[in-house]
Amino acid sequence: MPESPYFPHPTRLTDDHLKIFFERDAVLVARDLIGFDLNVAGCGGPIVETEAYRPDDPASHTFRGPTQRNRAMFGPPGSVYVYRSYGIHWCLNFVCLPGSAVLIRALEPRLGLATMQARRNSIDPRQLCSGPGKLCAALDIAIGLDGLLLDTPPFALTSAEPATTATGPRIGITKNAEMPWRFGLAGSPYLSRRFP
């Protein structure tokens, strides 16, 4: 069972908490984030699926050093990195140690359900945020939020008690694909995919 005894739960994370929690190995942060509540301008819910990316990882955007696109991944711990995926979708990451980040892959849509349903053109809660691109569409996340801190609007992040997590290989990558750096809330119906 993961432990994150850095502050009591639930805590709405402010600057001190962000540094304490995110200035760590992205793999640990990815695991500990499961269950944390993400609120983006009144929409969101508990995070149920994450993936870790590190600079020593060929699958990471930072593997070959800083570029224009990935510069936010070298920003302060607890800021966000937003990038375009396949020319169509946006993906949201939380920055950890320099050059590392956690991809937010899915959450349980709880707050602002009607707004998210309208943005996604879907009614089924299981279809709203069950994937990194879907999640950004539902929460209206785009490049304009790149680099912002998680304790500033439109973001708010609230901690939660450690959850029982499932672990497995990351999704949709070809390099370093065997590393088990995907984490999920065990048994959640809001995952992008089941765990093996």
Place this chain on the structure above:
DNA sequence: CGGAAGATCCTCT
């Protein structure tokens, strides 16, 4: 400067 690959999603079969 060209081109291939890409941390995805939707539709159709």
Place this chain on the structure above:
DNA sequence: GAGGATCTTCCGG
């Protein structure tokens, strides 16, 4: 389960 949409990024030449 396969294939297409769609376009930015980055690397090689």
